[in-house]
Amino acid sequence: MLVAAALCPCPPLLVPEVASGAAAELDGLRAACADAVAELLAAGPELLVLVGGGPQAQVWTEGGIGSFHRFGVDRVVRLPVGGVEGPELSPALSVGAWLLEQSGTELPAHACAVPADTPVERLVGLGEGLAALADRVGLLVLGDGSACRTVKAPGYLDERAEEFDAGLARALGAADTEALLGLDAELCRELQVAGRAPWQVLAGAARGAGLGGRLGHQEAPYGVGYFVASWS
Known part of the structure; x- marks a missing residue:
């Protein structure tokens, strides 16, 4: 059963070694992520599951290794913390593994990558399956909102992006599973929203769990x- 979830973004720049001289620009975001992970751990899960985007559907149950070599940084993280090396984690899950490493937790952790084009029905079923893995499951969900908020954004400026993200913030902060399940896959593709699939996995896992939500931080630097956000 799902007992708590931490929802965090997954830009590689969260890792200070990747951000290098610009690391201080995301200090507030890092602190908020650390707080969300601490709340997740305080809920007393017996199993942690990371959920994030990836090029193909893949599950890690016996260790995994993530690296930031593609960003020119010799930095490696492992899942579970202190566990064996397994297949390489997707970039989003590597950021999640780094967040767990920073927390110092020694809880067992699995990971699940979901492609951006996965149909909502499959994501809901996956979430329900993850919630049933243990009596007390905690999810660390990695995903970003629209990448089209300004002319300098990766996806350039789309006038729809700000309103979309405002609605998304309300849904994440209220643990509104129906709103998340209603996210339009095509609109999310056009606005380059990296979190649609992971959030819909969470919505499936949270059905019937009676969780409340709290939005801890939002920005678009x-x-x-x-x-x-934190759900508990």
Whole structure:
């Protein structure tokens, strides 16, 4: 059963070694993520599951390794913390593994990558399956909002992006599973929303769990919507 979830963005720049001289620009975001992970751990889960985007559907149950070599940084993270090396984690899950590493937790952790084009029905079923993995499951969900908030954003400026992200912030902060399940996949593709699939996995896992939500942080420093929320 799902007992709690931490929702965090997944830009590689969260890792200070990747951000290098610009690391201080995301200090507030890092602190908010650390708080959300701490709340997740305080809920007393016996199993943690990371959920994030990836090029193909894949599940890690016996260790995994993530690296930031593609960003020119010799930095490696492992899942579970202190566990064996397994297949390489997707970039989003690597950020999640780094967040767990920073927390110091020694809880067992699995990971699940979901492609951006996965139909909502499959994501809901996956979420329900993850919630049934243990009596007390905690999810760390990695995803970004629209990457079209400004002319300098990765997806350039789309006038729909700000309103979309505002609605998204309300849904994440209220643990509104129906709103998340109603996210339009085509609109999310056009607005370059990286979190649609992971959030819909969460919505499936949270059905019937009676969780409440709290939005802890939101910003768009590089024209990308970043949100941090806690469900418990």
